[in-house]
Amino acid sequence: MPAGAGSGTDHSFERLTMTDFSDEELQAIRTESERAYELDRAHVFHSWSAQAQLSPMVISRAQGSYVFDGEGKKYLDFASQLVNTNVGHQHPTVVQAIKDQADLICTINPAHVNAARSEAARLICELTPEGLDHVFFTNGGADANEHAIRMARLHTGRRKVLSRYRSYHGGTQTAVNVTGDPRRFANDHGDAGVVHFFGPFLYRSEFDATTEAEETERALRHLERTIQLEGPQTIAAIILESIPGTAGIMVPSAEYMQGVRRLCDEYGLVFIADEVMAGFGRAGRWFAFEHFDIVPDIITFAKGVNSGYVPLGGVIMNDAIYSDFTERAYPGGLTYSGHPLACAAAVATINAMRDEGMIANAAKLGEEIVGPRLAEFSEKFPNVGETRGVGMFWALELVRDKATREPLAPYGGGSAEVSEIVGKLKAGGVLPFNNYHRLHIVPPLNVTADELNAGLDVFEQVLSEANYS
Known part of the structure; x- marks a missing residue:
């Protein structure tokens, strides 16, 4: 397990670094994850999915605002999984x-x-x-x-x-x-x-x-x-x-x-x-x-x-x-x-x-960081339409044309363009919540300002490079 998992007496997480795992731990994670993936594809029926088209991501570990994939790579969890890990992963209490x-x-x-x-x-x-x-x-x-x-x-x-x-x-x-x-x-x-x-x-x-x-x-x-x-x-x-x-x-x-x-x-x-x-x-x-x-x-x-x-x-x-x-x-x-x-x-x-004042933290960071930064994205980037939300509960609309508000993916479906954006966010170390033509910013309520800004920096970089019409 990553350092600090399940430990601590002050109700706070030890923030992880890029050296969370030794070489031996990484190899164990990879071996374990390869086996998990094989068994999943052989036996697990996934919800809301065409089974033969799936290539699901392995999550091997989780801690605080982060999850780790089958290779041990760390991602900021800006989805809170299905918007439910409000206190983050593996909260010791x-x-x-x-x-x-x-x-x-x-x-x-x-x-x-x-x-x-x-x-x-x-x-x-x-x-x-x-x-x-x-x-x-x-x-x-x-x-x-x-x-x-x-x-x-x-x-x-x-x-x-x-x-x-x-x-x-x-x-x-x-x-x-x-x-x-x-x-x-x-x-x-x-x-x-x-x-x-x-x-x-x-x-x-x-x-x-x-x-x-x-x-x-x-x-x-x-x-x-x-x-x-x-x-x-x-x-x-x-x-x-x-x-x-x-x-x-x-x-x-x-x-x-x-x-x-x-x-x-x-x-x-x-x-x-x-x-x-x-x-x-x-x-x-x-x-x-x-x-x-x-x-x-x-x-x-x-x-x-x-x-x-x-x-x-x-x-x-x-x-x-x-x-x-x-x-x-x-x-x-x-x-x-x-x-x-x-x-x-x-x-x-x-x-x-x-x-730990998590609800006040969510309200404060939403008002002071997420709202203003998403508003900037909407002003600067051609494929960002409306942004909206409150607390740690925000949505960003991806559009093909700001004037017509044509969505970048159809309601009820996906598109190659949205998939490309999501893929680039993951490559940048952020796990996003995507539904149709929208990206949601919904990290844990106890996310830090530094973590929040780091994740939004990845969003900014990816969206600045997007130019679909």
Whole structure:
């Protein structure tokens, strides 16, 4: 392992150098990785992929803001993997908490009380608005959204769910149907009780808006007409990512989110805030909806709650929905609900975020470094369109033409040009998050200013050389 992995008493990482491994360690890594790759290609079925076209990258080690490939080469992890390693890799406090919990109870029937789950629930509810005091634990974000929708349907006695285009809510059956991007197409048979609507996105406005105020007003009018024409008496809920993540990090206005809250109240709909990616500090607040001065009825979470060290998600519900199930059974459950190892990791993660000021760090570096530098990229480079974000949650649009805003890859697909840019970023030692024609800058919340600038320097060099038209 790299120096410092799993050690340290001051809750900080030892920053790695380019001499992390001896020659003997490098050879062991290469041998191990070659074997791992052979077995992967022989036996592992990868998600969202045509299997024969894959040549996946081997990750052999990880530490802090870095990962190492099968050759021992180091990369700044500007993707936080799938935007979930919020406290970085191998955080010693979280690793130790998992080890300590394993010595006590590795797993237990969720019908029983266990201390790790109880403390995780307490800490999570300490972060939520008053009245959202109960957590149903799941294995991840997709099943959190599945159960949130089930609760809303049971609470209202209605079936339809409204969700926006350009969204992602998970890969399970209901979650992939409420998803508003092309990955749902093969799974969508039109019978899931889902209705999609256009959300606000001024850069690619569906409403011919020229200002944020126009975009907000027209998007809310469109949503209200959708509710009216679908019949509010048939609609259980609206589910929204507080800030859409994979779909593009389009930060809505506070007025829009407050308008959605008003429409839910007016028409008796449950407001589900999907905080799976945007929550637990990613957007510079504990929850992204805090930016908009609203309170949802249900919050779903996963990913950053324990940085993905052990799979965990959950549904936080308000008192009205909780009370539906005080005298009647909730028809749902999971073998690993509130898994002790996962919950111990959540307790350690939340405490580490607090103790080390990670959320303040994310907000500060986003405002002072990422935002200004990405704005410069948009001004200087011909293939950079809009840049946007907050905290450690930023997107950069790659366009073929700034005037027409034609994307450098089609929505729902890739292109040789984008692949070339991604390849050059990796060659420069940065592991990026790429979705269609976008690059996302989403490093761990405890990334340092030096690491952040080093990664953005690579982005700047690569984008300065790009000239596709």
